[in-house]
Amino acid sequence: MKQLMTGNEAAAEAAIVAGCRYYYGYPITPQNELINYMSMRMPQIGGSFIQAESEIAAINMVYGSAAAGARAMTSSSSPGISLKQEGISYLAGSELPCVIVNIQRGGPGLGDISASQADYFQAVKGGGHGDYHTIVLAPSSVQEMADLVYDAFDLADKYRNPVMILGDAQIGQLMEPMEFHKRPKKNLPQKTWSLTGAEGRKRNIVKSFYPVKGQLEEFNAHLQRKYKAIEEHEVRYETVNTHKADIVLVAYGTSARVCADVVRKSRQLEFKVGLIRPITLWPFPKEIIRKISEKVQCILTVEMSAGQMVEDVRLAVEGKCPVHFYGRTGGGVPTSTQVIKKIVEVVPDNLANTLLQLAEVR
């Protein structure tokens, strides 16, 4: 049955549906609905909720529960996620599965509490120290938030790796009808490495410290093999009207909703606008972007940042077509009119007239 929920609450309940019984968090806007919801629900289902003394403590509590073999989650927003980076690096280094929700707000510094996508670099390029990756999933609706949080726990367990849900203030606070789909249980590896007490077996050690020369390089090679497997098997994206498109927009999350509107409005024109919406930001859907770039006149990346994902788009395109960028910063959300104006600006002159019609259509 469908129900009306905010993205933040949907993320919380989806975690519970996925079997998460350990949640640790620290209040920060715009993700407060999530921590509040968990404080109400966890005691009802025999789970554990702690309002930690800091984001640092919260991520380390997650580390502990993950090391103990349980499904654990924390959530925060941009400044709080910065504080969690130390813990995320250790989680990656100790190969601990967990889910971290980042409901992005404007930055840098304390910034503001409006929607933003300015943490893309931090999320997909590592964020903390060392050669590591978190799997990054970007929902663009409340329904997708619930679906991706559920999948995030499976992915985390499958690869023994932290998974980040990269949302923003709009996806987190927006209310939409949604429902929880319980999926068939996946055949996931047993957590034989976890800390349960060494009764009747050899002891387990959860660590990321490799002081003997050569061991750390070997461990990093293992991590890189794992990341390669994730890149091969876990890429997700959605394409809209990319077949025979003249220009393709690339956007995720809230920006992708705006771009979907642009695609809808342009349908009646001869000039075809398509959309590639990455769902996994890491691994990045570079193959499909590269393929499509060979057939279009140009690509326009739209973000709520000064231009972060556009770098990965350019790397994927490898110069096969021009890649343009339109972005809003500091909590600004692009409107479809602004995106259309940008399209008019970047398309070849002979098509500009057609597009002006489009601008009038709205």
Add this chain to the structure above:
Amino acid sequence: MKALYEKPKTFIDTPTHFCPGCGHGIVLRLIAEIIDAWGIRGKTIGLAPVGCAVLAYNYLDIDMCEAAHGRPPAVATGIKRVHPDHVVFAYQGDGDLAAIGTAEIIHAANRGENITFIFVNNAVYGMTNGQMAPTTLVGQKTATTPSGRDSINYGHPIRVCELLSVLGGSSYLERVSLSSPENVRKTKKALEKGFKTQIEKRGFSLIEILSPCPIYWRMDANEAMRHIDEEMSKTFPLGVVKDWTQ
């Protein structure tokens, strides 16, 4: 023939990485003795800190977990919530517990986490070549207080047991030392009390152990032991600081 003295089974037979005269080996051995005597190897989970004791898991044959610098109280909390009937302890030095991890230890104590904390205080950062610790004595020379710690510029040594004693969630706090065989025996009793507090679900316990670091105190082993008795114990008086387990 009955053996009067043996290596505890839980204590792994491996070359030590600790410096000559260091106290960590004694404390780790005492933990192993208690685990053996109480038969709790299969339900004990330990936390190693960052600092000299980062490799504590090299010596204890139990499930163990590393934590980022200062974070063992938070990580231990996460483990204990999953395994509330296991014995969970965190082993921390003075930099880990009383400098970078101050927030974590205070709030673990204040929540009354049912965990045992073993706080080895040697008043110096040994792992990084002997810099000032939060517990460095006034006047003590270290790599970063070359003319001795002066309290106007560097503050005062932090008395962790006293600091935590005012919190409603702390149950058992005791300070002991390793300066003599008698004090080592007292340390073992204090550790037993700490573990017992947890097993009986009486809440947060912390045993602070004054431990020698002859290398960075620039002393020989005997002088270091005397230094604990004659100097360190003045700033950090031995004894039970709080007992709310009754």
